[in-house]
Amino acid sequence: MISHTIFKDRGHTWLAFGQDPQKPEKIIDTNQIVITSGDQAIVLDPGGLEIFPPMLAALTDRVPIENIKHLFMSHQDPDIGSSLPLWRQVCNADMQIHLSWLWTSFVAHFDSEANLLPIPDEGSTINLGGILLELIPAHYLHSSGNFSVYDSAARALWTGDIGAALMPAANRTSFYVEDFDSHVKFMEGFHKRWMGSTRARDAWINRVSKLDIDILTPQHGLFFKGEDVARFLDWFGALEVGSGIEAMGAGDTPTLPRTASPASTVSAALPVEDEPEIDAQRIPDPVAAPAQAPTPPATEPKPAKKIAANEKEAPVLPEYDESVGGYVFPDS
Ligand SMILES: [Fe+2]
Numbered sequence: 001m002i003s004h005t006i007f008k009d010r011g012h013t014w015l016a017f018g019q020d021p022q023k024p025e026k027i028i029d030t031n032q033i034v035i036t037s038g039d040q041a042i043v044l045d046p047g048g049l050e051i052f053p054p055m056l057a058a059l060t061d062r063v064p065i066e067n068i069k070h071l072f073m074s075h076q077d078p079d080i081g082s083s084l085p086l087w088r089q090v091c092n093a094d095m096q097i098h099l100s101w102l103w104t105s106f107v108a109h110f111d112s113e114a115n116l117l118p119i120p121d122e123g124s125t126i127n128l129g130g131i132l133l134e135l136i137p138a139h140y141l142h143s144s145g146n147f148s149v150y151d152s153a154a155r156a157l158w159t160g161d162i163g164a165a166l167m168p169a170a171n172r173t174s175f176y177v178e179d180f181d182s183h184v185k186f187m188e189g190f191h192k193r194w195m196g197s198t199r200a201r202d203a204w205i206n207r208v209s210k211l212d213i214d215i216l217t218p219q220h221g222l223f224f225k226g227e228d229v230a231r232f233l234d235w236f237g238a239l240e241v242g243s244g245i246e247a248m249g250a251g252d253t254p255t256l257p258r259t260a261s262p263a264s265t266v267s268a269a270l271p272v273e274d275e276p277e278i279d280a281q282r283i284p285d286p287v288a289a290p291a292q293a294p295t296p297p298a299t300e301p302k303p304a305k306k307i308a309a310n311e312k313e314a315p316v317l318p319e320y321d322e323s324v325g326g327y328v329f330p331d332s
């Protein structure tokens with residue numbers, strides 16, 4: 001695994017680890033960051049258990065293992081922190097592990113004895129040897145409990161999956177984006193599919209665009225520096241996200257009259273912004289006029305597909321799609 005110094009000012013450093021040439025092809029490539037301040041260090045998104053051995057070897061070449069005082073997990077994913085129990089075996093017993101309060105009992109499935117410190121929704125700070133790290137809410141981007149890390153002294157922002165690019169190893173010739181326009185194709189599919197909330201995206205951009213950022217570092221792909229930071233924020237701010245919703249058939253569902261439909265059907269048929277206001281005057285008194293059960297709309301029953309007793313349906317297997325970083329079904 002390669003290590004690279006992003007920032008250095010006396011004992012305050014940002015070290016990036018990743019792009020391991022030995023990494024099996026199936027495992028999505030991840031960047032890990034270690035921030036040091038004097039004799040204290042924190043690992044941001046330490047990675048999956050498959051990459052733990054090369055990551056540990058690369059890290060201990062640069063930082064004494066006893067200096068690791070904190071682990072930070074931006075969210076719950078296996079590529080973020082399934083290595084947690086292995087880190088606890090080699091680090092100090094009093095190491096603090098920071099992640100959203102939302103995920104503590106879930107991540108405990110990786111390691112029920114870990115000392116997990118819950119980050120409240122509004123964020124918090126970590127004092128690393130006098131350097132204050134700001135944990136900035138990034139909920140729903142893509143995880144429901146999710147944080148970025150800002151270091152004002154280094155003018156550096158760790159963004160987890162925001163800014164991620166899924167790209168062939170041959171295109172990772174350095175740790176930095178060299179040509180933003182040609183880099184977009186590696187980010188586009190990922191952000192459209194994995195980011196689901198325009199409101200969350202806008203709130204996060206509004207927050208981080210007020211910060212002084214020289215370098216923006218995502219967990220996958222390459223880092224943005226200088227003017228590419230603003231270019232990325234502008235690009236992300238204009239992107240239509242939530243592409244997976246199309247696969248839910250939202251466009252195929254007929255719009256049904258609200259009064260004649262079961263609630264579950266109505267909520268699927270009406271877009272949120274079209275939801276009519278409830279007129280309290282028109283709600284019938286349940287005593288004077290008992291509510292009648294709504295009549296479900298008449299639908300044509302679909303004929304059951306006939307399969308001969310000795311015939312099995314051929315399974316449709318998903319295929320790996322690098323552009324979305326996962327397995328997809330051929331017709332999706
Ligand atoms: Fe993730």
Ligand SMILES: [Fe+2]
Pocket residue numbers: 077079080160161219220
């Ligand atoms: Fe990730």
